[in-house]
Amino acid sequence: MKRIAVVTTIYRYLTHAQHFADRFLVGYPKEGKWHRPNMKVVSMFVDQKPEGDQSQDRAREFGFTVYPTIAETLRCGGDKIAVDAVLLIGEHGEYPHNEMSQVLYPRYEFFKECVKVFEEDERAVPIFNDKHLSYSFEKAKEMVDDAHRLNFGLLAGSSLPVTWRLPDVDLPLGCELEDALMVGVGGSDPMDYHALEAMQCMVERRKGGETGVAAVQLIDGDEVWKSGKEGRWSMELLEAAFSRSDTPCGLTDEDGRTQDMIANGEIYRLVDNPSAYFIEYNDGFKATLLMLNGAVRDYCVAVKLKDEPVPVSTQFFLTPTPNVTYSACLVSKIEELFETGDAPYPAERTLLVSGTLESCLMSRHQGHVRLETPHLNVKYRPPAESQHAQR
Amino acid sequence: MDKRPKIAAIATIYHKYSHTQHIVDRFLEGYGWNSQHHYPPMDLVSLYVEQVKDNDLSSDRLERFPTMKGYPTIAEALTLGGKELAVDGVLLIGEHGEYPSNDKGQRLYPRYEHYMQIVEVFDRSGRGVPVFNDKHLSWNWDWAREMYDLSQSMDFAFMAGSSLPVTWRTPSIDMPLGTTVSEAVCVGYGGVDSYDFHALETLQCMVERRKGGESGVKWLQAYRGDAFWNAHHSKLWSKELFEAALCRSHTLTPSRPGFNNPFPTIDEMKEIVNDPIAYQYEHNDGLKSTMILMNGLVQDFNFAAYIGSHNDVLSTQMYLPMPPARTTLANFFSPLVNNIEQMFLTGKATYPVERTLLTTGLVAAGVDSLHDGGNLQNTPHLDIVYQSTEESTYWRT
Numbered sequence: 001m002k003r004i005a006v007v008t009t010i011y012r013y014l015t016h017a018q019h020f021a022d023r024f025l026v027g028y029p030k031e032g033k034w035h036r037p038n039m040k041v042v043s044m045f046v047d048q049k050p051e052g053d054q055s056q057d058r059a060r061e062f063g064f065t066v067y068p069t070i071a072e073t074l075r076c077g078g079d080k081i082a083v084d085a086v087l088l089i090g091e092h093g094e095y096p097h098n099e100m101s102q103v104l105y106p107r108y109e110f111f112k113e114c115v116k117v118f119e120e121d122e123r124a125v126p127i128f129n130d131k132h133l134s135y136s137f138e139k140a141k142e143m144v145d146d147a148h149r150l151n152f153g154l155l156a157g158s159s160l161p162v163t164w165r166l167p168d169v170d171l172p173l174g175c176e177l178e179d180a181l182m183v184g185v186g187g188s189d190p191m192d193y194h195a196l197e198a199m200q201c202m203v204e205r206r207k208g209g210e211t212g213v214a215a216v217q218l219i220d221g222d223e224v225w226k227s228g229k230e231g232r233w234s235m236e237l238l239e240a241a242f243s244r245s246d247t248p249c250g251l252t253d254e255d256g257r258t259q260d261m262i263a264n265g266e267i268y269r270l271v272d273n274p275s276a277y278f279i280e281y282n283d284g285f286k287a288t289l290l291m292l293n294g295a296v297r298d299y300c301v302a303v304k305l306k307d308e309p310v311p312v313s314t315q316f317f318l319t320p321t322p323n324v325t326y327s328a329c330l331v332s333k334i335e336e337l338f339e340t341g342d343a344p345y346p347a348e349r350t351l352l353v354s355g356t357l358e359s360c361l362m363s364r365h366q367g368h369v370r371l372e373t374p375h376l377n378v379k380y381r382p383p384a385e386s387q388h389a390q391r
Numbered sequence: 392m393d394k395r396p397k398i399a400a401i402a403t404i405y406h407k408y409s410h411t412q413h414i415v416d417r418f419l420e421g422y423g424w425n426s427q428h429h430y431p432p433m434d435l436v437s438l439y440v441e442q443v444k445d446n447d448l449s450s451d452r453l454e455r456f457p458t459m460k461g462y463p464t465i466a467e468a469l470t471l472g473g474k475e476l477a478v479d480g481v482l483l484i485g486e487h488g489e490y491p492s493n494d495k496g497q498r499l500y501p502r503y504e505h506y507m508q509i510v511e512v513f514d515r516s517g518r519g520v521p522v523f524n525d526k527h528l529s530w531n532w533d534w535a536r537e538m539y540d541l542s543q544s545m546d547f548a549f550m551a552g553s554s555l556p557v558t559w560r561t562p563s564i565d566m567p568l569g570t571t572v573s574e575a576v577c578v579g580y581g582g583v584d585s586y587d588f589h590a591l592e593t594l595q596c597m598v599e600r601r602k603g604g605e606s607g608v609k610w611l612q613a614y615r616g617d618a619f620w621n622a623h624h625s626k627l628w629s630k631e632l633f634e635a636a637l638c639r640s641h642t643l644t645p646s647r648p649g650f651n652n653p654f655p656t657i658d659e660m661k662e663i664v665n666d667p668i669a670y671q672y673e674h675n676d677g678l679k680s681t682m683i684l685m686n687g688l689v690q691d692f693n694f695a696a697y698i699g700s701h702n703d704v705l706s707t708q709m710y711l712p713m714p715p716a717r718t719t720l721a722n723f724f725s726p727l728v729n730n731i732e733q734m735f736l737t738g739k740a741t742y743p744v745e746r747t748l749l750t751t752g753l754v755a756a757g758v759d760s761l762h763d764g765g766n767l768q769n770t771p772h773l774d775i776v777y778q779s780t781e782e783s784t785y786w787r788t
Contacts, residue, residue, distance in 0.1 A: 013649050013651070014651060018651065019651060019652075022650060022651070022652070022653075023652070026650065026652075026653045026654070027654060028652065029638040029639070029640075029652075029654075030638075032635045032638050032639055032695070032704060032706035032707075033634075033635065033638055034634065034638050034654045054649055057649070164561045164562075166559050166710075167559070167563065167786070167787050167788055168562070168563035168787065239426075239427060239428055240426035240427065242423060242428070243423030243424060243425065243426050243427055243428060243429075244423060244426075245423065245720075246712040246717075246718035246719070246720050246722045247718050247719045247720070248719055248720060249719060252719040252720060253719055255407050255412070255448055255451070256407040256408050256412050256413070256416070256448075256714070256719075256720075256721075257412070257416045257420050258416055258417055258420045258421060258422040258423070258720060259420055260420075260421060260428035262428075263428065297719075298718075302426060310425065310426050310427075311426045312426070313426045317561070317710075319641040320641055320642055320716075320717050321651075322645060322651040322652070323640075323641055323642060323643055323645075323651060323652040324651065324652070325641045325652065328652070389561070389562070390562055390563070391562050
């Protein structure tokens with residue numbers, strides 16, 4: 001039975017640590033069964049333990065130990081690494097922000113402490129890193145490089161790429177893409193990250209695989225609508241993405257009606273501060289994320305394939321709170337990593353998205369300028385098989 | 392058809408989140424469909440609304456869509472004020488509104504009464520046009536049967552039922568056509584004579600695809616409260632299928648504080664579910680189906696069945712994006728309206744109304760069994776034999 005260490009910022013009800021680690025403790029729904037991983041959480045590190053901390057209660061009930069340091073957690077209090085995998089969850093908890101409004105979660109620092117143990121004890125084990133690798137591409141790159149250097153499996157990222165899709169579609173591997181547009185909502189930098197990774201898990205399937213990002217630009221406010229009217233992003237794809245939304249606001253909130261929010265102009269009234277994230281890839285492909293708080297409350301993508309008159313569109317289905325069964329979809333991927341040692345999809349996706357987000361926020365910080373991003377020269381091939389929930 | 396069909400809507404009431412609002416609005420305002428905001432290629436020209444109250448939306452809709460006219464009677468809505476039938480399709484939406492209930496707790500929605508007025512116009516005009524009846528045909532079995540028989544004898548397309556058979560599924564799967572099914576279960580939620588119908592349609596749209604097609608139902612027995620748990624413990628239905636259905640839920644009530652998604656023990660389920668209800672029934676070919684309402688434990692509709700020669704478990708959720716808690720739009724009405732549109736365009740129902748005739752009879756039998764202290768109800772009148780469509784009709788594009 002694999003022995004798991006949990007390394008996290010905070011363990012309270014409805015934090016990511018609780019969502020993910022609990023599933024290793026009590027099981028989770030998988031393919032129509034209640035699945036109990038053949039693994040045991042043996043140790044835990046929790047950086048912050050404010051009121052509501054559940055780590056001690058869980059430790060008592062499920063028979064593991066909460067250690068004061070990450071090294072002790074990985075060594076289970078002994079002098080050699082004594083776990084077979086690490087669940088690293090640096091999300092939630094009180095951490096400072098930088099001037100680009102990024103939350104400075106200590107994922108890199110936690111990861112480096114794990115790596116230090118791996119090196120000292122001459123044994124590396126798989127790590128799952130929740131969400132983006134780091135707010136800093138440089139740090140994120142070092143994390144991925146460490147995984148390659150020490151040859152351990154690294155999986156990272158959001159639940160959006162692996163949750164159910166409405167409809168259940170993926171892009172054909174190697175397809176020729178003309179355009180992609182993602183609609184997301186929520187704050188920056190947590191939620192734009194999810195939206196960018198959702199879009200990335202689609203567009204990485206284009207012909208030639210992922211080639212990296214050449215330049216980005218983030219614009220805010222009325223300029224977003226202006227750029228749409230000028231054709232910098234596609235109104236047709238926005239309509240396609242909206243066709244998958246279950247949550248149009250405004251008039252729909254008022255009396256339940258369906259509405260074409262572009263044609264009736266509601267979108268311009270509803271969204272106080274739209275943002276557009278323009279991403280130019282090394283192979284010339286361009287994609288756009290629109291963050292449209294006020295218009296909708298779900299995450300939908302639309303993609304134009306060459307020679308296909310109708311765009312492909314879908315909703316990344318964020319199943320209801322508190323079950324958030326979408327996190328069960330991600331835990332099944334984490335379990336696969338822990339079981340086999342191999343990540344079911346490359347951490348390079350998350351690396352690229354981590355860096356893309358950082359550069360977008362830098363663009364905003366520097367007055368919405370276009371930034372060339374030669375450092376985002378991250379090339380990878382997506383897995384041939386679709387990884388989202390289908391069974 | 393070379394011109395745009397004209398459609399009449401006959402409704403009990405038109406307010407926010409009423410079925411009328413969900414369905415009629417989609418004809419008027421269009422709806423998201425297949426990467427576009429789709430406008431049905433037909434005109435909703437007339438509206439009859441029986442109850443107009445403070446929360447009414449029909450006056451707003453009539454004002455904003457002047458091509459649609461309101462009429463004070465059903466006959467006038469169908470004749471557009473003239474003498475003869477003047478529309479090409481009819482929406483009959485008898486759900487919501489203030490109507491009395493009978494001593495068995497059935498809400499006496501006037502679907503049959505409205506339908507008979509529609510048919511009267513058909514009769515006098517010497518022709519019928521396609522009719523969609525929202526939800527079950529009638530609370531009264533004899534009336535439901537008469538509605539069905541009239542559609543057959545007058546030879547007009549008739550479609551009815553719930554959104555459950557046509558909405559998204561997670562996972563997006565259908566019952567393989569022609570497979571053997573040895574037992575089926577649906578675990579859902581909601582009240583008797585309301586959401587039981589949705590759960591029965593969920594079951595029926597799956598099991599009707601089995602080998603031989605639907606053979607009708609010979610008896611039904613309802614279980615409630617302690618009788619439910621006794622039946623559960625006696626394995627009257629498969630515990631494995633019951634749990635498989637629960638494992639498709641996205642809304643399992645956490646049985647322990649501080650945990651967001653644990654699987655409840657039986658004892659915890661008994662704490663959570665005050666009034667569990669099951670309708671179990673045997674089809675004429677021997678298949679046993681069980682509809683279970685677990686109010687408090689789940690807020691979705693989940694299906695599981697043993698299929699094939701190895702009794703493999705097939706399970707899925709029929710997903711309802713339900714406002715206002717989870718969404719703003721009840722988008723499960725979009726595939727329903729899309730199917731109705733197809734019927735209005737082609738003159739053919741996209742799936743058999745016999746399904747809804749059967750589930751109408753099952754609701755009535757379930758209500759009767761509950762009213763009769765849980766006694767078994769023989770249902771020789773539910774000898775309803777039909778074949779499913781070959782192609783799946785649920786939402787997957």
